[in-house]
Amino acid sequence: GIVGVRGYGAGVIGRYSDVPDKFPGVAHFHTIRVNQPAGFFYTSAALREICDIWDKYGSGLTNMHGSTGDIILLGTRTENLEPVFAELSSRGWDLGGSGSAVRTPSCCVGPGRCEWSCYDTLELTYQITQRFQDELHRPMFPYKFKFKMAGCAVDCIASIARADMSIIGTWKDDIQIDQDEVRNYAKNGMDIQAEIIDMCPTGCMSWDGNELTIKNEDCNRCMHCIAKMTKALRPGKERGATILLGSKALIRYGALMSWVIVPFMKMEPPYEELYDLVERIWEFWDEHGKNRERIGELIERMGFPTFLKEVGLEPHPAMVKEPRRDPFFFWSEEDIEK
Numbered sequence: 001g002i003v004g005v006r007g008y009g010a011g012v013i014g015r016y017s018d019v020p021d022k023f024p025g026v027a028h029f030h031t032i033r034v035n036q037p038a039g040f041f042y043t044s045a046a047l048r049e050i051c052d053i054w055d056k057y058g059s060g061l062t063n064m065h066g067s068t069g070d071i072i073l074l075g076t077r078t079e080n081l082e083p084v085f086a087e088l089s090s091r092g093w094d095l096g097g098s099g100s101a102v103r104t105p106s107c108c109v110g111p112g113r114c115e116w117s118c119y120d121t122l123e124l125t126y127q128i129t130q131r132f133q134d135e136l137h138r139p140m141f142p143y144k145f146k147f148k149m150a151g152c153a154v155d156c157i158a159s160i161a162r163a164d165m166s167i168i169g170t171w172k173d174d175i176q177i178d179q180d181e182v183r184n185y186a187k188n189g190m191d192i193q194a195e196i197i198d199m200c201p202t203g204c205m206s207w208d209g210n211e212l213t214i215k216n217e218d219c220n221r222c223m224h225c226i227a228k229m230t231k232a233l234r235p236g237k238e239r240g241a242t243i244l245l246g247s248k249a250l251i252r253y254g255a256l257m258s259w260v261i262v263p264f265m266k267m268e269p270p271y272e273e274l275y276d277l278v279e280r281i282w283e284f285w286d287e288h289g290k291n292r293e294r295i296g297e298l299i300e301r302m303g304f305p306t307f308l309k310e311v312g313l314e315p316h317p318a319m320v321k322e323p324r325r326d327p328f329f330f331w332s333e334e335d336i337e338k
Contacts (some may be wrong), residue, residue: 002098003030003078009138011095012081028077029059033070033096034088038064038125039109049091057084067162067249068222069106070096100292101139102132107149108156117151118169118239119267125149127271141282142289142298152235153223159247159258164259164295165278166244167267171236173217175225181232196225236301240266242318243277246296254298261311263318277311284310 013031013173020027034050050071056061056070059075065074076084085095096104105128108114110121128147129136135145148159152171158239186192187241192207204218204226212232214225243265247258265273281295289298299307308315 001305003081004200005081005095007137008085008134010094010098010101013098014076026075029075030056030078030081032073032076032081032084032095033068034073034228035069035094035096035104035129036065036106037165038105038107038122038129039112040106041112041122047288050093053084053087053091055068057087068096068098068103070104074129087338095137097136097144100137100141100143101137101145102135102141103146104136104145105129105147105149108151110151114151114156116154116223116230116235118171118235119153119241120168121149122170123269124267124271127269127310128317131271131275135282142285143278143292144295145282145285145295153221154227160244160251161247161255161257163258163283164245165246166247167241167274168244169235169239169267170173170221170242170264172238172240175214175219175236176234177212177214178232179211182229183210185229185232196228199224240264243274244297245281246294252292253297256294256300258296259317259321261308262314263316280311292326 001018003011004012004014012035015029017023017029018025024085050073051060053064054056054073056064057076057080058073062072063072063074073084088094089285095337105125106118107121110117112122118262125147135141135225146163147165147167148157149167150157150159153168153170155166155168159168160295182192186209190196192212196206196212198204201222201224202218202220204215206213221235223235241264242260244264245259245261246256248256262277265276285295285298288302288310289295295303304319305315307313308319
């Protein structure tokens with residue numbers, strides 16, 4: 001909000017020295033955030049172009065994809081902001097998000113390089129960026145809002161710990177099994193019982209030495225077995241994404257992990273179901289959020305049942321974080337199994 005470019009309220013972080021007389025070279029040292037391509041795919045020509053522009057108008061220092069995700073151009077003077085923005089935009093680049101706005105959406109490499117991606121993370125990131133241009137460039141929220149797209153539960157973009165909205169690929173039907181390849185893994189030295197069966201968080205798998213069996217109704221689709229036996233197992237064919245909400249790092253209050261709000265949603269263009277959900281969440285946040293209060297903090301303050309009612313979501317068992325704890329009710333793992 002100290003400095004910026006005309007028409008934009010986001011994308012520039014003002015930095016001024018407290019002692020400009022002693023250090024005139026860094027009296028101004030503003031940071032510019034540039035919106036990165038989906039999946040962080042660049043040509044060498046594009047990278048050279050960015051560096052040439054920054055050498056011309058700034059310090060030459062860059063931070064390629066730190067915690068913010070954007071291309072971070074570190075250090076320029078106020079009078080250079082409009083010229084550098086004009087040159088970047090003339091080459092097809094745009095500024096990213098900053099302040100109380102939608103932050104630059106980011107994603108894993110998705111189908112560009114990964115065969116396990118359950119939806120097109122690159123396409124969704126591009127479409128979200130286009131759809132929410134106003135919210136990205138003109139801060140209007142109580143605080144920041146981050147989208148991160150992961151193609152599967154391995155979550156290479158670490159969305160579940162960092163994103164206000166995590167969109168994580170999943171499937172609804174049975175895991176596809178190639179039993180011959182499973183036997184090949186065992187034959188080539190993998191201890192399937194120790195490395196796969198015993199590591200399954202829900203205990204839904206068994207191995208009799210010849211055939212792998214999966215009780216799919218108990219599977220939570222964590223991707224451990226698929227990631228370990230890439231030739232033998234594949235995600236199911238009915239694919240989409242789980243929507244989670246509310247994670248953040250420790251800044252003003254404690255860190256939060258995101259939790260499920262929609263267990264399964266098809267992720268195919270034109271994504272209207274997703275956009276409708278996002279806009280209902282923002283309306284709730286805009287009405288009830290305090291200054292500098294993330295959406296996860298608001299839900300913790302007002303309660304998850306209130307959030308579900310206001311946003312129009314039906315309760316679902318997948319939303320439960322842990323079993324209820326009551327001092328007058330005693331239970332054990334054996335009781336649950338019975």
